[in-house]
Amino acid sequence: MARRSSAVVQVREIAADMEPKFLECRDLMHPWVPHRARRVGRAYERTLFCPRCTAEKDQQIDSQGTIVSSRIRYPEGYVMKGVGHLRSDARAELRLASIQGQVRTGGWQGEQAVS
Numbered sequence: 001m002a003r004r005s006s007a008v009v010q011v012r013e014i015a016a017d018m019e020p021k022f023l024e025c026r027d028l029m030h031p032w033v034p035h036r037a038r039r040v041g042r043a044y045e046r047t048l049f050c051p052r053c054t055a056e057k058d059q060q061i062d063s064q065g066t067i068v069s070s071r072i073r074y075p076e077g078y079v080m081k082g083v084g085h086l087r088s089d090a091r092a093e094l095r096l097a098s099i100q101g102q103v104r105t106g107g108w109q110g111e112q113a114v115s
Helices: 006-015 020-029 088-104
Strands: 032-038 043-049 056-061 067-073
Touching: 006 088, 020 088
Parallel strands: none
Antiparallel strands: 032 043, 043 056, 056 067
């Protein structure tokens, strides 16, 4: 059996206490929705909102529609401090924690579980 990296073990321990909505966003990605937008000179600024975890993404968009900068503000408890960039094996741990939580609670939120 392959030995799990220390990052995977650390992520597993953090995921055990993470809110389900944070695990779902890490597993399924954020379902961004438009929140605010404004014109700044010839360019634009907009803020997107994640209704699941409440993260906000600020984007600067030039006059050609190219995103020139993007920054995400995460809610307290979302960021896994001290872990750094996650490799695929650590992301797999988060995915497992997310789906195991969904199975424990009877499936997807708002839908019947498929058997």
